[in-house]
Amino acid sequence: RKEVEQDPGPFNVPEGATVAFNCTYSNSASQSFFWYRQDCRKEPKLLMSVYSSGNEDGRFTAQLNRASQYISLLIRDSKLSDSATYLCVVGGFNAGNMLTFGGGTRLMVKP
């Protein structure tokens, strides 16, 4: 079983739609959680951190369920510019200070 699992997609949605991505992680000792965005042939960039109480940044809402070891990202009012791959990322107090990246979920927003 992968440490961080995501549905690879692609999710094809029309502009203005609401879309949700889910992610599960296997290490119950994980302490930090993030969503990254990666555009084609570009470096991953931090979209938002994920906090236990849930958090929102504009059209983006992230939720964390520690009991189920589950993270979600909700995008409201999708824009064409939201088309990208979204990476679920989990970190813990490991010796390497490492983050574990999911394989990504690809989103295509169509006119």
Added chain:
Amino acid sequence: NAGVTQTPKFQVLKTGQSMTLQCAQDMNHNSMYWYRQDPGMGLRLIYYSASEGTTDKGEVPNGYNVSRLNKREFSLRLESAAPSQTSVYFCASKEWGQPQHFGDGTRLSIL
């Protein structure tokens, strides 16, 4: 503030040639990482340096060596390049418990 800087951005090598990919960060981060990403695939960790003076193997270290030259710089060396090492290479840095920052990548082709 440049963040994470990688050089070169593009490189073409012949099989058997050697080269060093350079990475420098100006955020005073303790930890640095080298990843590779192949088309349609996720990030794979090659080597990492949790702190200055330490380096450790990641998921796919074979064929590579690294040097943590100082706190700012972490280089990746291919001693004898092989076509299987054609990839996009990303360097990243982070501080404990914080998100990771990526360079914009080195696109390496080996003929």
